[in-house]
Amino acid sequence: MHPPVAIRTILVCETQVPFVRGGAELLVQQLVDQLRQRGFITEKVSIPFKWYPKQEVLAHAAAWRLLDLSESNRQPVDLLIATKFPTYFARHPRKVCWLVHQHRAAYDLADTRFSDYAHDELDVALRGRLMALDADMLGECVGRYTISQTVTDRLARFNGLAAPPLYHPPLLAPRLTAGPYGTYVLSVARLEENKRVELAIQALAHLSSPLSLIVVGEGSQRPELGSLAESLGVADRVQFVGAVSDEDLVTLYAGALAVVYAPFDEDYGLVTLEGFLAARPVITATDSGGTLEFVTHDETGIVCDPSPEAIAAAIAQLDADRALAARLGDAGRAVARQITWDAVIERLVSHG
Numbered sequence: 043m044h045p046p047v048a049i050r051t052i053l054v055c056e057t058q059v060p061f062v063r064g065g066a067e068l069l070v071q072q073l074v075d076q077l078r079q080r081g082f083i084t085e086k087v088s089i090p091f092k093w094y095p096k097q098e099v100l101a102h103a104a105a106w107r108l109l110d111l112s113e114s115n116r117q118p119v120d121l122l123i124a125t126k127f128p129t130y131f132a133r134h135p136r137k138v139c140w141l142v143h144q145h146r147a148a149y150d151l152a153d154t155r156f157s158d159y160a161h162d163e164l165d166v167a168l169r170g171r172l173m174a175l176d177a178d179m180l181g182e183c184v185g186r187y188t189i190s191q192t193v194t195d196r197l198a199r200f201n202g203l204a205a206p207p208l209y210h211p212p213l214l215a216p217r218l219t220a221g222p223y224g225t226y227v228l229s230v231a232r233l234e235e236n237k238r239v240e241l242a243i244q245a246l247a248h249l250s251s252p253l254s255l256i257v258v259g260e261g262s263q264r265p266e267l268g269s270l271a272e273s274l275g276v277a278d279r280v281q282f283v284g285a286v287s288d289e290d291l292v293t294l295y296a297g298a299l300a301v302v303y304a305p306f307d308e309d310y311g312l313v314t315l316e317g318f319l320a321a322r323p324v325i326t327a328t329d330s331g332g333t334l335e336f337v338t339h340d341e342t343g344i345v346c347d348p349s350p351e352a353i354a355a356a357i358a359q360l361d362a363d364r365a366l367a368a369r370l371g372d373a374g375r376a377v378a379r380q381i382t383w384d385a386v387i388e389r390l391v392s393h394g
Contacts, residue, residue, distance in 0.1 A: 049391045052077055052084045052121045053111055055129035057091040057102070064232055065312055066126050066142050069189070072213055073123070073140075076383045082391070087111065087132075096159070096168055099128075099145060103175060106131035123390055124183070131179045138185035138393050140208060140386075141193055143309045148172045149200055156236045156306065177201045185393040190310040190332040208386045211378070212312040212319070214288060220321035220375070221296030223367045226254040226281075227357055228298040228322070230291070230313045231305065233261030240267060241327075242302040244350030246276040251361055254279040255302075256294060258286055295320035299367060300360050304348055307331035315381065318342065318374030323367050325356045342374035 054077070056070040070086060077084040089105060092098050109132045111122050124130035126142040148169045151157040159165045180186060180197075186205040188194045197203050212218075231237040240263075242255055257267070257280060264282065271277040286294070295301070301317035304327035311333040317324045318336065326333040327348035337343040344359070346352035360367045 049120045050083055051117070051119050052082050052123060052391070053114075053119050053134075054084060054086050054123045055106075055111075055125060055132055056086055056088040057106075057126050057129050058088050059092075060090050065310070068213055068312075069142065069210070070125055072210070072383075073125075073386075076387055077391075080387060085114075087129075089129075091128075093145065093147065094158075096165070099148070099168075099172065103128040103131050103172075107133070107179075109133060121391065121393070127176070128179075130183065131175075135184075136393060137183050138390055139180055139183045139187065139205075140390060141180075141186070141188040141197065141205060143193055144176055144196070144200075145172060150196055150307065151236075173200055177203065185390070187389060191335050192307070192332040193309050208389055209310075209381045210383060210386050211381045212316045214292060214316055215319055215378075217288065217292050218316060218319035219292070219296055220371065223299050223360075223364050223371075224297040225252075226256050226298060227325075228256050228258070228294055228301050228317075229303070230258040230301065230316070231303065233257075233259050233263040233267060235263060236307075237261075237263075237305045238327075238348065239263070240270055241304050241348060241350055241353055243267060243271050243276065243280055244274065245302070245354040245357060246271075246279055247274040248351055248354035249358060251358065252279070253299065253357065253361060254281065256298075257282045258284075258291060258294065260284050292320075295322060298322050300325055300343075300357065302353060302357070303333060304330050304353065305333070306348075308333055311336075315378045318371075318378035321368070321371035321375045323360060323370035324374065325353060325360075327353075336374070336377060341370070342377055343370055 106128045111132050111134050122134035122137045124139040127145045130139045147157040152159040187208045188205045191207045194207050229242045271280040300323045302325045303313045308331040314333045314336050324337050324343035326337045339345040344356040346356050
C-alpha cells in the first residue's frame with residue numbers, strides 16, 4: 043500500500059494515430075482541460091500508434107512499457123491516467139486506467155469483417171499474448187474504470203477484470219440547443235466501415251417522403267459512400283459536408299428531424315448524447331453497443347434492426363409524427379443532462 047498523497051500533478055496518457063483525430067483524442071483533451079480547470083497540474087503524454095503489420099502492436103506496447111512516468115524533471119508525478127491500449131503499459135506506482143478500449147481487432151472484432159485477425163495459428167497466438175499482457179498491465183492499476191458498460195462487459199469477458207463505467211458529457215454539451223424538427227436526418231461519424239453510415243444512405247431509397255440526409259464526417263469510406271448514393275439514385279438527397287466547425291455542427295443538430303447513428307458495437311457513442319442534448323431522437327441498431335446504454339426504444343429514440351428497411355421505417359415514423367419526435371427528444375435531453383464531468387474527475391483522482 044502507498045501512503046495517501048495530495049494529488050497535484052497528473053499525466054494523462056494518449057496513443058494517437060498521426061493525422062487522425064476522433065472521439066478518443068477529443069476525450070483525452072477534454073480530460074486534461076477538466077483537470078486543469080479544477081486546479082491540477084496536468085500534462086498529456088502522447089505516442090504515435092501503428093497497428094500493422096500485426097507484430098507492430100507488441101512493439102508499441104513495449105514502447106509504453108519502457109516508460110517510467112513516476113517523475114519528471116526530478117519532480118514526482120502524483121498520478122498517471124491511462125486511456126486506450128497500450129497506454130496502460132506505462133509504469134507508475136499510482137496508475138489509474140479510464141479505459142476507452144483495448145486493441146479490439148484482437149478481441150471482440152476478431153473473425154469479423156472489421157478485423158484482420160483470423161483463427162490461424164499465428165493470429166491465435168498473438169491474440170493470446172495480447173490478452174495475457176493486457177490482464178497483467180491492467181491488473182497493476184490502483185483504479186480501473188471504463189467509458190461505458192459495453193467496455194466494462196468486454197473487459198470482464200476477455201480478461202476477467204472488473205471496472206465500473208464512468209460516463210462523460212460531450213465537448214459540445216454547453217452549446218447544444220433544440221430547434222424545429224426539420225426535413226433532414228443527420229449522420230455524424232467517421233466514414234469508416236464499422237460506423238455503417240451506408241445504412242442511413244440505403245434507408246433513403248426506402249423512403250417515400252423527400253427527406254434528405256446530411257452526413258458529417260471524413261474517412262476512408264467517403265468514395266464508396268458517394269458511389270453508393272449514386273447507384274441508389276439518392277445522390278441528390280445526400281449531402282456530404284465533411285468535417286464542420288462546432289458552430290455549424292450545433293446548427294445541424296438543432297434543425298434535424300432525428301440523428302441516425304447505427305455503428306457496429308460502439309464503445310460509447312458521444313453522438314448519441316450530442317443528439318439528446320439537442321433534443322433530437324436517436325435512431326440506432328440492436329447491435330450498436332454503447333448507444334444502447336442511453337437509447338431506450340420508444341422512450342429516448344428508436345432501436346431497430348441494422349437494416350436499411352428498418353431504419354427507413356423508423357425515419358418515416360418520426361416524419362409522420364412530429365409530436366413523437368419531440369417526446370423522444372425531450373426525454374433524451376433529460377437523460378443526457380444528468381451526465382457531468384464532476385463524477386468522473388472525483389473517481390479518477392480518488393486513488394492517492
